[in-house]
């Protein structure tokens with residue numbers, strides 16, 4: 001198949017491009033390199049089935065493709081808050097441009113939505129039926145509401161124009177090729193520990209997240225995209241739930257060294273707890289994560305040990 005991956009030079013996008021190429025597909029990776037890097041896909045450039053295009057999803061684009069994976073959007077809070085208006089535009093106009101293209105060329109189109117559509121959730125764990133608890137005017141709103149609006153567009157194009165959509169809600173995912181200055185918690189803690197710096201736990205560190213290793217997530221992406229039972233939204237994530245203090249302790253234990261834990265102010269609207277209900281993914285995809293947090297953290301530490309030397 002011919003497949004377009006927007007945001008393909010980013011953390012998740014680069015793993016997805018690699019997987020799709022390994023399966024024999026032709027892959028076009030479209031990226032504006034805001035948080036993505038050419039180095040993430042440098043090893044794919046020699047593959048005749050791979051094409052890298054510098055383009056912004058907020059501007060229209062045309063490709064003759066069978067499938068579109070829309071991943072373009074900065075995912076880390078410091079990066080998506082750097083230019084919040086652009087973040088909303090990327091989600092909303094990027095969705096419109098992907099959906100318009102999918103309608104025109106009759107491609108199946110996949111949206112990388114997020115657990116952030118649940119906001120600071122009042123029910124736990126979060127199932128797809130929950131409508132969320134989102135601040136529409138806070139610092140995280142550019143991302144959360146942009147993603148919510150993108151979901152709305154996907155379902156309206158599906159209902160109005162019969163566009164073949166797939167919408168997944170990704171819970172915190174980590175692994176090799178996150179940026180060392182990404183700002184998300186797993187890469188922050190690992191990079192800090194490897195540099196012998198103190199680990200910055202925001203607030204008391206009792207807030208929870210559920211961390212999924214990238215390979216598990218990508219397996220879920222491909223299974224979901226290629227089935228025809230359900231269009232979503234579907235949660236994908238690892239139900240193992242940890243406090244940020246627990247995560248910091250795991251990283252310290254694995255890296256060793258003299259780093260300590262220090263506390264920094266909690267960012268506004270930081271969700272207190274998050275855990276995916278993955279009943280739907282288990283039922284329709286036979287999918288569940290296979291990589292335990294400690295193993296995934298070890299693999300990610302190994303990656304950053306090399307990356308920080310360069």
Ligand code: NAD
Pocket residue numbers: 006007008009010011012013030031032033034035036037055056057058070071072073074075076090112113114115169170171172173174
């Ligand atoms: P990332 O920041 O590494 O990747 C995003 C990619 O999109 C980058 O390559 C960036 O350069 C590109 N991009 C940003 N704005 C663009 C624009 N206007 N035009 C073209 N390209 C643009 O983040 P990631 O973790 O790989 O996330 C990928 C997708 O998955 C995002 O849509 C994100 O919202 C979603 N997601 C990720 C997670 C996670 O835990 N990793 C969780 C929920 C949702």
Ligand code: UDP
Pocket residue numbers: 076077172183184185186188189200201202203205207209244266267270271
């Ligand atoms: N966090 C932290 N230290 C850091 C970075 C993040 O304690 O150096 C916390 C953050 O406040 C949040 C959790 O870790 O409660 C996950 O943050 P991340 O930015 O990775 O993802 P998100 O908040 O979008 O789930």
